[in-house]
Amino acid sequence: MRARTTVAAALSTVLALSLSACGDNTGEGDDGTVNIGIAMPTKTSERWINDGQDMVKNLKVFGYKSTLKYADDDPKTQVSQVEDMISEGVDALVIASVDGHAFKGVLDKARDAHIPVISYDRLILDTENVDYYASFDNEEVGEQQALFIAERLGLVNGTGKGPFTVELFAGSSDDNNTRFFFKAAMDILKPYIAQGDLIVRSGETDLDEVTTRRWDGVLAEKRMNRILDADYAGKRIDAVLSPYDGMSLGVIRALKKHGYGTAGKPLPLVTGQDAEIPSIKSIKAGEQSQTVYKDTRKLALITSYMVNAVLHDKKPAITDEETYHNGRKVVPAYLLQPVSIDKSNYKSVLVGSGYVDSSDLD
Ligand code: GAL
DSSP states (O other): OOHHHHHHHHHHHHHHHHHTTOOOOOOOOEEEEEEEEEOOOOSSSSSHHHHHHHHHHHHHTTTEEEEEEOOOOOOOHHHHHHHHHHTTSSSSEEESSSSSSTTHHHHHHHHTTOOOEEESSSSSSSOOOOOEEEEHHHHHHHHHHHHHHHTTTTTTTTTEEEEEEEEOOOOOOOHHHHHHHHHHHHHHHHHHHHHSSSSOTTOSHHHHHOOOGGGGGGHHHHHHHHHHHHHOOOOOOOOEEOHHHHHHHHHHHHHHHHHTTTTTBBEEEOSSSSSOHHHHHHHHHTOOOEEEEHHHHHHHHHHHHHHHHHHHHHOOOOBBSSOOOOSSSBBEEEOOEEEEOTTTTTTIITTTTTOOOOGGGG
Protein backbone atom coordinates (compact mmCIF):
# COMPACT_ATOMS: atom_id res chain seq x y z
CA MET A 1 0.00 0.00 0.00
CA ARG A 2 1.07 3.55 -0.59
CA ALA A 3 2.77 5.40 2.24
CA ARG A 4 0.58 8.40 2.84
CA THR A 5 1.27 9.34 6.43
CA THR A 6 3.76 12.08 5.57
CA VAL A 7 1.12 14.07 3.70
CA ALA A 8 -1.45 13.70 6.47
CA ALA A 9 1.14 14.75 9.05
CA ALA A 10 2.13 17.80 7.01
CA LEU A 11 -1.50 18.73 6.62
CA SER A 12 -2.16 18.52 10.37
CA THR A 13 0.67 20.93 11.09
CA VAL A 14 -0.47 23.52 8.56
CA LEU A 15 -4.03 23.11 9.71
CA ALA A 16 -3.24 23.92 13.28
CA LEU A 17 -2.36 27.37 11.94
CA SER A 18 -5.08 27.81 9.35
CA LEU A 19 -7.95 26.61 11.51
CA SER A 20 -7.23 29.23 14.12
CA ALA A 21 -7.94 31.82 11.41
CA CYS A 22 -11.24 30.22 10.38
CA GLY A 23 -14.56 32.00 10.51
CA ASP A 24 -17.66 30.06 11.45
CA ASN A 25 -19.92 30.39 8.38
CA THR A 26 -19.37 26.81 7.32
CA GLY A 27 -23.03 25.89 7.16
CA GLU A 28 -22.76 23.39 9.97
CA GLY A 29 -25.47 20.79 10.37
CA ASP A 30 -27.61 20.68 13.51
CA ASP A 31 -25.08 18.45 15.19
CA GLY A 32 -22.22 20.82 14.30
CA THR A 33 -20.82 18.66 11.50
CA VAL A 34 -19.79 19.90 8.11
CA ASN A 35 -20.21 17.25 5.45
CA ILE A 36 -18.49 17.25 2.05
CA GLY A 37 -19.92 15.22 -0.84
CA ILE A 38 -17.25 13.52 -2.93
CA ALA A 39 -18.26 11.98 -6.26
CA MET A 40 -15.62 9.75 -7.85
CA PRO A 41 -16.02 8.02 -11.24
CA THR A 42 -14.99 4.41 -10.80
CA LYS A 43 -13.28 1.82 -8.66
CA THR A 44 -11.90 -0.09 -11.63
CA SER A 45 -8.78 2.01 -11.51
CA GLU A 46 -6.50 2.14 -8.52
CA ARG A 47 -5.93 5.87 -8.78
CA TRP A 48 -9.56 6.87 -8.13
CA ILE A 49 -9.72 4.61 -5.10
CA ASN A 50 -6.68 6.40 -3.70
CA ASP A 51 -8.06 9.82 -4.65
CA GLY A 52 -11.29 9.13 -2.76
CA GLN A 53 -9.55 7.76 0.32
CA ASP A 54 -7.07 10.63 0.41
CA MET A 55 -9.85 13.21 0.14
CA VAL A 56 -11.72 11.66 3.06
CA LYS A 57 -8.54 11.52 5.16
CA ASN A 58 -7.54 15.11 4.45
CA LEU A 59 -11.02 16.50 5.03
CA LYS A 60 -11.11 14.67 8.34
CA VAL A 61 -7.96 16.48 9.42
CA PHE A 62 -9.86 19.72 8.71
CA GLY A 63 -12.65 18.43 10.93
CA TYR A 64 -15.03 17.72 8.05
CA LYS A 65 -17.07 14.61 7.46
CA SER A 66 -17.40 13.18 3.97
CA THR A 67 -19.87 11.24 1.91
CA LEU A 68 -17.87 9.37 -0.75
CA LYS A 69 -19.62 7.81 -3.76
CA TYR A 70 -18.31 5.87 -6.73
CA ALA A 71 -20.38 5.80 -9.93
CA ASP A 72 -19.27 2.60 -11.69
CA ASP A 73 -18.32 4.79 -14.65
CA ASP A 74 -22.00 5.48 -15.31
CA PRO A 75 -22.97 9.16 -15.82
CA LYS A 76 -26.61 8.64 -14.75
CA THR A 77 -25.57 6.93 -11.54
CA GLN A 78 -23.17 9.75 -10.78
CA VAL A 79 -25.74 12.47 -11.43
CA SER A 80 -28.23 10.77 -9.12
CA GLN A 81 -25.54 10.34 -6.45
CA VAL A 82 -24.82 14.07 -6.63
CA GLU A 83 -28.55 14.85 -6.54
CA ASP A 84 -28.87 12.73 -3.39
CA MET A 85 -25.94 14.49 -1.77
CA ILE A 86 -27.52 17.88 -2.52
CA SER A 87 -30.84 16.72 -1.03
CA GLU A 88 -29.01 15.43 2.03
CA GLY A 89 -27.62 18.95 2.50
CA VAL A 90 -23.87 18.52 1.97
CA ASP A 91 -21.89 21.71 2.54
CA ALA A 92 -19.66 21.42 -0.54
CA LEU A 93 -19.24 19.09 -3.50
CA VAL A 94 -16.06 17.67 -5.01
CA ILE A 95 -16.75 15.96 -8.32
CA ALA A 96 -14.49 13.91 -10.59
CA SER A 97 -16.99 13.49 -13.39
CA VAL A 98 -17.68 10.44 -15.51
CA ASP A 99 -19.21 12.63 -18.22
CA GLY A 100 -18.19 16.28 -18.02
CA HIS A 101 -21.38 17.36 -19.82
CA ALA A 102 -23.83 15.60 -17.50
CA PHE A 103 -24.09 18.12 -14.65
CA LYS A 104 -25.82 21.17 -16.02
CA GLY A 105 -29.22 20.70 -14.37
CA VAL A 106 -28.06 19.10 -11.18
CA LEU A 107 -25.53 21.85 -10.45
CA ASP A 108 -28.29 24.46 -10.83
CA LYS A 109 -29.74 22.74 -7.78
CA ALA A 110 -26.39 23.01 -6.00
CA ARG A 111 -26.28 26.74 -6.75
CA ASP A 112 -29.83 27.20 -5.44
CA ALA A 113 -28.80 25.42 -2.24
CA HIS A 114 -25.59 27.56 -1.98
CA ILE A 115 -23.36 24.52 -2.23
CA PRO A 116 -19.92 25.31 -3.67
CA VAL A 117 -18.64 22.92 -6.31
CA ILE A 118 -15.06 21.91 -7.04
CA SER A 119 -14.22 20.03 -10.19
CA TYR A 120 -11.66 17.36 -9.36
CA ASP A 121 -9.09 16.38 -12.01
CA ARG A 122 -11.70 16.45 -14.81
CA LEU A 123 -13.37 19.73 -15.71
CA ILE A 124 -17.16 19.89 -15.45
CA LEU A 125 -18.52 21.46 -18.64
CA ASP A 126 -21.48 23.57 -19.81
CA THR A 127 -22.40 25.11 -16.47
CA GLU A 128 -21.54 28.28 -14.60
CA ASN A 129 -22.05 26.46 -11.34
CA VAL A 130 -18.56 25.18 -10.83
CA ASP A 131 -16.39 27.33 -8.61
CA TYR A 132 -12.87 25.95 -8.92
CA TYR A 133 -10.88 23.29 -10.71
CA ALA A 134 -8.06 21.23 -9.18
CA SER A 135 -6.00 19.20 -11.61
CA PHE A 136 -2.63 18.70 -13.24
CA ASP A 137 -1.20 20.55 -16.19
CA ASN A 138 -3.02 18.38 -18.70
CA GLU A 139 -1.21 19.85 -21.70
CA GLU A 140 2.10 18.93 -20.10
CA VAL A 141 0.86 15.33 -19.72
CA GLY A 142 0.27 14.98 -23.48
CA GLU A 143 3.58 16.68 -24.23
CA GLN A 144 5.50 14.31 -21.99
CA GLN A 145 3.95 11.27 -23.69
CA ALA A 146 4.65 12.52 -27.22
CA LEU A 147 8.13 13.80 -26.42
CA PHE A 148 9.05 10.44 -24.95
CA ILE A 149 8.22 8.85 -28.31
CA ALA A 150 9.91 11.54 -30.40
CA GLU A 151 13.06 11.49 -28.28
CA ARG A 152 13.37 7.71 -28.00
CA LEU A 153 12.95 7.29 -31.75
CA GLY A 154 15.75 9.82 -32.27
CA LEU A 155 13.46 12.23 -34.09
CA VAL A 156 14.24 15.16 -31.82
CA ASN A 157 18.02 15.07 -32.27
CA GLY A 158 17.87 13.63 -35.79
CA THR A 159 19.75 10.39 -34.99
CA GLY A 160 16.78 8.10 -35.67
CA LYS A 161 16.77 6.19 -38.93
CA GLY A 162 13.10 6.36 -39.79
CA PRO A 163 10.54 6.48 -41.04
CA PHE A 164 8.92 4.97 -37.97
CA THR A 165 5.39 3.72 -37.49
CA VAL A 166 3.14 4.90 -34.68
CA GLU A 167 -0.49 4.39 -33.66
CA LEU A 168 -2.47 6.89 -31.63
CA PHE A 169 -4.92 6.31 -28.80
CA ALA A 170 -6.96 8.87 -26.86
CA GLY A 171 -9.14 8.62 -23.76
CA SER A 172 -12.89 8.89 -23.30
CA SER A 173 -14.59 11.50 -25.48
CA ASP A 174 -16.79 12.70 -22.60
CA ASP A 175 -13.76 13.55 -20.45
CA ASN A 176 -12.47 17.07 -21.07
CA ASN A 177 -8.90 15.93 -20.29
CA THR A 178 -8.92 13.72 -23.36
CA ARG A 179 -8.74 16.56 -25.83
CA PHE A 180 -6.06 18.35 -23.78
CA PHE A 181 -3.83 15.26 -23.67
CA PHE A 182 -4.34 14.46 -27.34
CA LYS A 183 -3.96 17.97 -28.73
CA ALA A 184 -0.75 18.60 -26.78
CA ALA A 185 0.67 15.25 -27.92
CA MET A 186 -0.31 15.86 -31.52
CA ASP A 187 1.22 19.35 -31.53
CA ILE A 188 4.51 17.52 -31.06
CA LEU A 189 3.89 14.52 -33.32
CA LYS A 190 2.12 16.23 -36.24
CA PRO A 191 5.21 17.86 -37.80
CA TYR A 192 6.96 14.46 -37.87
CA ILE A 193 3.86 12.89 -39.42
CA ALA A 194 3.66 15.69 -42.00
CA GLN A 195 7.34 15.20 -42.94
CA GLY A 196 6.86 11.44 -43.27
CA ASP A 197 9.24 10.63 -40.38
CA LEU A 198 6.32 9.11 -38.51
CA ILE A 199 3.72 7.02 -40.33
CA VAL A 200 0.31 6.15 -38.90
CA ARG A 201 -0.46 3.08 -41.01
CA SER A 202 -4.09 2.89 -39.84
CA GLY A 203 -4.62 6.46 -41.06
CA GLU A 204 -6.53 7.15 -37.84
CA THR A 205 -5.23 10.49 -36.61
CA ASP A 206 -8.32 12.56 -35.76
CA LEU A 207 -9.46 12.66 -32.18
CA ASP A 208 -12.88 11.20 -32.95
CA GLU A 209 -11.24 8.19 -34.64
CA VAL A 210 -8.98 7.32 -31.71
CA THR A 211 -11.02 7.91 -28.53
CA THR A 212 -11.62 5.03 -26.11
CA ARG A 213 -14.92 4.92 -24.28
CA ARG A 214 -14.43 5.21 -20.50
CA TRP A 215 -10.69 4.70 -20.94
CA ASP A 216 -11.40 0.98 -21.21
CA GLY A 217 -8.30 -1.22 -21.56
CA VAL A 218 -10.28 -3.99 -23.24
CA LEU A 219 -11.50 -1.59 -25.93
CA ALA A 220 -7.94 -0.36 -26.46
CA GLU A 221 -6.81 -3.98 -26.76
CA LYS A 222 -9.50 -4.69 -29.36
CA ARG A 223 -8.62 -1.63 -31.42
CA MET A 224 -4.91 -2.48 -31.28
CA ASN A 225 -5.68 -6.04 -32.41
CA ARG A 226 -7.77 -4.76 -35.29
CA ILE A 227 -5.08 -2.32 -36.44
CA LEU A 228 -2.29 -4.89 -36.16
CA ASP A 229 -4.32 -7.34 -38.25
CA ALA A 230 -5.37 -4.81 -40.85
CA ASP A 231 -2.31 -2.60 -41.23
CA TYR A 232 0.78 -4.31 -39.87
CA ALA A 233 0.92 -7.74 -41.48
CA GLY A 234 4.64 -8.13 -42.20
CA LYS A 235 5.33 -4.59 -40.93
CA ARG A 236 6.69 -3.45 -37.61
CA ILE A 237 5.01 -0.97 -35.29
CA ASP A 238 7.53 1.24 -33.49
CA ALA A 239 5.45 3.26 -31.04
CA VAL A 240 2.00 3.59 -29.51
CA LEU A 241 0.75 6.83 -27.97
CA SER A 242 -1.44 5.65 -25.11
CA PRO A 243 -2.88 8.22 -22.69
CA TYR A 244 -3.55 5.99 -19.67
CA ASP A 245 -1.94 2.96 -18.02
CA GLY A 246 -5.07 0.78 -18.09
CA MET A 247 -5.19 1.22 -21.86
CA SER A 248 -1.42 0.76 -22.25
CA LEU A 249 -1.66 -2.70 -20.69
CA GLY A 250 -4.50 -3.58 -23.08
CA VAL A 251 -2.38 -2.39 -26.01
CA ILE A 252 0.54 -4.51 -24.77
CA ARG A 253 -1.70 -7.60 -24.54
CA ALA A 254 -2.63 -7.15 -28.20
CA LEU A 255 1.00 -6.59 -29.19
CA LYS A 256 2.06 -9.78 -27.38
CA LYS A 257 -0.70 -11.69 -29.11
CA HIS A 258 0.89 -10.54 -32.36
CA GLY A 259 4.30 -11.85 -31.37
CA TYR A 260 5.85 -8.70 -29.94
CA GLY A 261 7.91 -8.98 -26.78
CA THR A 262 9.79 -12.04 -28.00
CA ALA A 263 13.43 -12.40 -29.07
CA GLY A 264 13.90 -10.60 -32.37
CA LYS A 265 10.58 -8.78 -32.10
CA PRO A 266 10.82 -6.29 -29.24
CA LEU A 267 7.75 -4.42 -28.07
CA PRO A 268 7.29 -0.94 -29.49
CA LEU A 269 7.42 2.13 -27.26
CA VAL A 270 4.17 2.37 -25.31
CA THR A 271 3.38 5.45 -23.21
CA GLY A 272 0.88 5.75 -20.34
CA GLN A 273 -0.39 7.83 -17.47
CA ASP A 274 -1.11 7.50 -13.72
CA ALA A 275 1.85 5.40 -12.57
CA GLU A 276 -0.47 2.59 -11.50
CA ILE A 277 1.21 -0.39 -9.89
CA PRO A 278 0.56 -2.91 -12.72
CA SER A 279 2.12 -0.43 -15.14
CA ILE A 280 5.12 0.34 -12.94
CA LYS A 281 5.68 -3.42 -12.75
CA SER A 282 5.41 -3.56 -16.53
CA ILE A 283 7.96 -0.74 -16.86
CA LYS A 284 10.24 -2.56 -14.42
CA ALA A 285 9.90 -5.70 -16.56
CA GLY A 286 10.80 -3.73 -19.72
CA GLU A 287 7.37 -3.91 -21.34
CA GLN A 288 5.46 -0.62 -20.98
CA SER A 289 8.01 2.10 -21.74
CA GLN A 290 6.70 5.17 -19.98
CA THR A 291 3.99 6.57 -17.74
CA VAL A 292 3.12 10.01 -16.44
CA TYR A 293 3.15 10.25 -12.68
CA LYS A 294 0.59 12.58 -11.18
CA ASP A 295 0.93 12.70 -7.41
CA THR A 296 -2.72 12.29 -6.51
CA ARG A 297 -1.83 12.76 -2.83
CA LYS A 298 -1.06 16.38 -3.68
CA LEU A 299 -4.22 16.71 -5.75
CA ALA A 300 -6.34 15.56 -2.83
CA LEU A 301 -4.42 17.88 -0.55
CA ILE A 302 -4.86 21.05 -2.58
CA THR A 303 -8.51 20.17 -3.20
CA SER A 304 -9.05 19.87 0.54
CA TYR A 305 -7.52 23.30 1.02
CA MET A 306 -9.83 24.62 -1.70
CA VAL A 307 -12.85 23.17 0.09
CA ASN A 308 -11.77 24.74 3.35
CA ALA A 309 -11.19 28.12 1.70
CA VAL A 310 -14.57 28.26 -0.07
CA LEU A 311 -16.36 27.21 3.09
CA HIS A 312 -14.82 30.25 4.74
CA ASP A 313 -15.61 32.58 1.84
CA LYS A 314 -11.95 32.86 0.94
CA LYS A 315 -10.40 32.57 -2.50
CA PRO A 316 -8.23 29.45 -2.62
CA ALA A 317 -4.73 29.45 -4.11
CA ILE A 318 -4.99 29.41 -7.91
CA THR A 319 -2.29 28.92 -10.55
CA ASP A 320 -4.26 29.37 -13.78
CA GLU A 321 -7.10 31.70 -14.68
CA GLU A 322 -7.18 31.30 -18.45
CA THR A 323 -6.78 27.76 -19.76
CA TYR A 324 -9.89 25.94 -18.59
CA HIS A 325 -12.96 27.41 -20.25
CA ASN A 326 -15.82 25.02 -19.63
CA GLY A 327 -18.11 26.38 -22.34
CA ARG A 328 -19.66 28.90 -19.95
CA LYS A 329 -16.75 30.49 -18.16
CA VAL A 330 -13.08 30.15 -17.38
CA VAL A 331 -12.87 28.05 -14.25
CA PRO A 332 -10.01 29.20 -11.99
CA ALA A 333 -7.66 26.28 -11.55
CA TYR A 334 -4.83 24.99 -9.43
CA LEU A 335 -2.65 22.86 -11.69
CA LEU A 336 0.02 20.49 -10.39
CA GLN A 337 3.00 19.34 -12.42
CA PRO A 338 3.15 15.81 -13.87
CA VAL A 339 6.44 13.87 -14.13
CA SER A 340 7.47 11.54 -16.94
CA ILE A 341 8.52 8.13 -15.63
CA ASP A 342 10.45 5.34 -17.32
CA LYS A 343 12.72 2.52 -16.28
CA SER A 344 15.49 4.94 -15.36
CA ASN A 345 13.61 6.95 -12.73
CA TYR A 346 10.64 4.93 -11.46
CA LYS A 347 12.56 3.89 -8.34
CA SER A 348 13.95 7.27 -7.40
CA VAL A 349 10.72 9.17 -8.10
CA LEU A 350 7.92 6.75 -7.20
CA VAL A 351 9.49 4.64 -4.48
CA GLY A 352 11.69 7.51 -3.29
CA SER A 353 8.69 9.79 -2.69
CA GLY A 354 6.73 7.04 -0.93
CA TYR A 355 4.07 7.01 -3.67
CA VAL A 356 4.56 3.26 -3.97
CA ASP A 357 6.31 0.76 -1.72
CA SER A 358 9.04 -1.25 -3.39
CA SER A 359 7.38 -4.41 -1.97
CA ASP A 360 4.31 -3.66 -4.17
CA LEU A 361 6.52 -3.99 -7.25
CA ASP A 362 7.84 -7.52 -6.52
C1 GAL B 1 -8.38 11.16 -16.73
C2 GAL B 1 -7.27 11.41 -15.75
C3 GAL B 1 -6.15 10.44 -15.98
C4 GAL B 1 -6.67 9.01 -15.97
C5 GAL B 1 -7.91 8.85 -16.82
C6 GAL B 1 -8.55 7.48 -16.68
O1 GAL B 1 -9.39 12.07 -16.55
O2 GAL B 1 -6.80 12.75 -15.86
O3 GAL B 1 -5.17 10.63 -14.99
O4 GAL B 1 -6.93 8.63 -14.64
O5 GAL B 1 -8.86 9.84 -16.53
O6 GAL B 1 -9.02 7.28 -15.39
